[in-house]
Structures are given as C-alpha cells and as structure tokens.
C-alpha cells in the first residue's frame with residue numbers, strides 16, 4: 397500500500413503541506429515516513445521509523461534552530477513524502493523513503509511493488525549502481541538517476557544556471573518513458589526533479605494516484621482525502637501509463653508514455669485500504685462499503701438481535717448490513733486509537749501484541765445473538781479476538797459476516813500478502829474457518845456480489861489476484877519479501893562511491 401504525496405508551489409514552501417498531506421495517509425503505512433524537499437542548494441531529506449503523525453514535524457516552532465534543522469527542510473518549492481508499509485525489504489531505516497540522489501537532485505517516493513526487481517537490481521548493480529537499501533523502490537531512483545558511469549534515464553535534465561530547469565519538459569517525459577519501458581509490476585510514483593514535480597503510474601493503474609490543484613499549489617497523492625485536506629478543489633486521476641509534470645504549482649506537461657494495457661485497479665483499495673472519505677472514480681469508499689454490507693445482508697442473513705461493527709474500517713459495511721437486515725447497530729466495541737491498523741504491521745509478533753490492547757467492549761451484549769461485521773478477514777487474528785471478547789461480554793451467539801470474499805492468494809503489487817500459509821481462508825472451507833475463529837456461523841460476500849456492487853460484472857477494470865489467483869501481469873509463483881537481500885552485492889565503482 398504506502399502513502400505518497402508530492403507538492404509543487406509557486407511561492408512559499410512545499411515542505412509543510414507535503415508533511416500535512418502525509419499525515420492524512422497514515423493509514424497506508426505505519427513503519428516509517430520521510431520527506432524530501434528540493435530547493436536552492438539541493439535536496440534535503442528527513443526519514444524516520446514509526447508514525448509520521450507522531451513526529452515532531454507536525455507542529456514545530458517555525459524558526460526554532462535547535463530542532464535539528466526542521467525549519468530548513470521547509471524551504472523549497474517542490475517536496476515529495478512517503479509513509480511506508482513494507483512489501484520488499486525489512487523495516488529498517490535504510491529502506492524508508494523517499495530515496496534521494498543528492499548529486500542529481502532527484503527524490504523518489506513509490507507505492508507498489510516491482511515484479512522484476514531482482515533482475516533490474518542485478519543489472520543496475522553490474523552497471524555500477526551502489527544500492528544503499530534492499531527495497532525495490534530504490535531501483536526506480538537508480539533508473540532515473542544512474543551513476544557517474546552509467547547515465548540514468550533522466551540525465552540531460554540537470555538544472556541549469558540559478559538552479560532552474562529548462563521550462564521544456566520534453567527531456568523529463570522522455571526520461572520517465574525510458575524507465576517505464578523496463579519497469580514491471582505496480583508503481584505509482586512521485587518524484588522531485590530539481591524544480592519539477594513528476595508523477596507517473598504503471599500502465600495497469602494497479603495502485604491509486606490522484607492530482608489536485610489550488611491557487612498556486614499542485615498536489616499529487618495516493619488518495620483524494622489528501623487533496624481535500626490541502627484545499628485542492630480541482631481534482632483528477634493520474635491516468636495509468638501517464639507522466640504528469642508540474643512546476644510552479646501548476647501543470648507543465650502531460651503525456652502517455654506506456655502502451656495501453658487493461659486497467660486493473662486493486663479491488664482491496666475499495667474493500668479496506670483506502671480511507672472511507674476518499675473517492676475512487678467519484679464515489680466515497682465509505683459509501684461503497686455500506687453497499688457491500690447491504691449486499692452481504694441479502695446474500696447471508698442471520699437470525700440475530702443486533703449488529704456489531706469492527707472498528708475502524710468495518711463500520712460502513714456493518715452500517716449497510718444493519719440497514720438491509722433491519723437490525724439495530726450497536727456500538728459495542730471500542731478501538732484504541734493509539735494502536736493504529738494491525739493488519740499492516742510487518743510481523744506476527746507486533747500484530748498480536750497490538751491486537752491484545754486494540755479492542756475492548758464499551759457496551760455489554762448480555763444474552764444477545766450478535767452479527768459481527770468486518771470489511772475483510774486476512775489471517776483471522778482480529779476476528780478470533782473479537783469473537784472471544786463478545787462471548788466474554790455475554791453474547792449467546794456470534795455470527796460473523798465479512799464484507800469481502802475470502803483472500804486466498806498472494807499479492808505481488810504492494811500489499812503484504814506473501815505467505816498463503818498465513819491466510820486463514822487458503823485451502824479451508826468456511827466451516828473450518830468458523831471453528832478456528834470460534835464463531836457460531838461465518839459467511840463472506842460473494843465475488844459476484846462484490847463485482848455487482850462495483851458495477852463490474854466480470855471483474856473488468858479490477859485486479860482481484862488475491863481473491864481469484866488470476867493476476868493482470870506475469871508474476872513468479874513464489875513471493876519473498878527479502879528477495880533483494882540475496883541479489884549479489886553490486887561492484888562499487890569509484891564513481892558510484894562518489895554519490
């Protein structure tokens with residue numbers, strides 16, 4: 397998943413709006429965050445492990461020099477920022493983004509996962525690029541920036557006198573086009589190139605990317621909630637295969653650089669990933685999830701007294717289920733807001749530890765027959781915990797309804813569904829899963845019901861890989877999050893060391 401933001405302004409600084417925008421994307425990644433600001437004198441970058449929203453950058457005194465140069469990174473009219481949910485490479489500082497090439501003044505933030513990362517990294521390593529991380533995203537920077545010996549695709553776009561690039565965006569567009577010719581898999585990218593903000597997206601449009609405009613300010617982000625928060629009234633999607641160049645807070649050029657391919661937008665963005673006030677194709681995902689819940693109630697009713705929602709992202713589906721079933725919606729469960737999302741935690745130990753304190757019962761459900769509704773079930777850990785809590789608080793029956801079909805296959809495009817052995821529904825009938833989570837009954841939304849709700853009769857326009865096992869691009873059967881660790885260390889040439 398990951399959240400990315402890019403900001404270009406005509407005056408003032410891009411750093412603060414980029415940081416403020418990043419905080420609206422906290423739900424897309426909790427492992428690390430970073431921001432790079434391009435201004436006179438080069439690119440400044442700050443990266444740290446943990447939540448962006450809990451860092452000191454949110455509210456520092458504007459001119460306090462003691463704060464580790466915090467005010468310095470605010471200077472500069474182009475900024476890119478990233479909040480990470482890892483899919484390739486461990487949760488370590490060197491894998492946090494944006495990745496920056498100081499000498500070429502390029503900073504890159506990427507959402508997605510490259511399916512040919514190992515092959516590209518080996519090739520770029522042979523050509524002399526000195527990788528500093530084990531993330532696939534650094535490959536995009538390597539392609540664009542190159543090394544002293546091997547020019548990157550963006551070489552030739554270096555800033556001219558007075559730190560300004562030529563107004564002609566042709567070389568940047570051509571450079572991105574050359575890079576996209578070799579990239580495979582999912583990539584939504586924002587990139588600061590001198591005083592340009594450049595955004596581009598893979599030809600299938602697997603991951604989201606939107607652009608918005610306000611007076612003197614252009615923003616590119618993963619979701620529309622960021623555009624809304626930054627006051628962008630004019631909004632549009634960055635099209636699959638498009639490169640959009642922005643400068644001085646407005647568009648400077650747009651081109652389609654990749655061959656057209658069937659659109660394959662991640663269906664899990666509709667089901668769970670995206671914030672409920674963000675819009676996909678003009679519809680708020682909260683409204684879509686209400687409709688999933690209504691459909692689920694029609695497909696799988698339950699003989700029950702009340703509906704309980706699993707907060708946070710299960711709430712709209714539960715509201716829809718309750719409405720269609722004619723049952724009261726009880727706010728029985730309380731979520732500890734400090735814990736954040738648990739599914740996107742990078743390892744089992746952290747997920748389980750956080751889950752233990754994430755939920756509690758706010759209103760007992762003594763003797764009631766309860767339907768508990770969540771937006772999705774992945775490893776089953778959340779639901780096992782919720783069912784136990786509801787039984788402890790007196791529920792006589794707990795019927796589980798999931799407003800998504802079972803997830804049974806890995807994701808290759810930026811969601812950390814790697815090991816199918818971890819997925820509770822893989823190779824199991826729903827009866828067996830029901831026993832594992834301790835429920836009275838269990839039902840999922842059907843694939844047909846999901847598609848019908850999204851107005852896509854046969855799943856056209858969608859990636860449903862983790863649900864059906866059919867992927868829109870060629871993928872290797874095994875998916876290993878550490879796969880770049882084993883790619884031989886590149887030969888460090890003198891030029892590469894100079895970076």
Ligand SMILES: O=P(O)(O)OC[C@H]1O[C@H](OP(=O)(O)OP(=O)(O)O)[C@H](O)[C@@H]1O
Nearest residue numbers: 708709737738739773774775776777778
């Ligand atoms: O079956 P599991 O592996 O436990 O994963 C499924 C749960 O994970 C997600 O919630 P998450 O805690 O990530 O975020 P939320 O609080 O925003 O709903 C999703 O909404 C389910 O509740």
Ligand SMILES: NC(=O)CC[C@H](N)C(=O)O
Nearest residue numbers: 397398482483484507508
């Ligand atoms: N979820 C993502 O988009 C992750 C981006 C990149 N593949 C990483 O692991 O850092």
Ligand code: SF4
Nearest residue numbers: 662663807859861862
């Ligand atoms: S495999 Fe699943 S999570 Fe991955 S992009 Fe496709 S629908 Fe989304």
Ligand SMILES: [Mg+2]
Nearest residue numbers: 707708709710
């Ligand atoms: Mg949840």
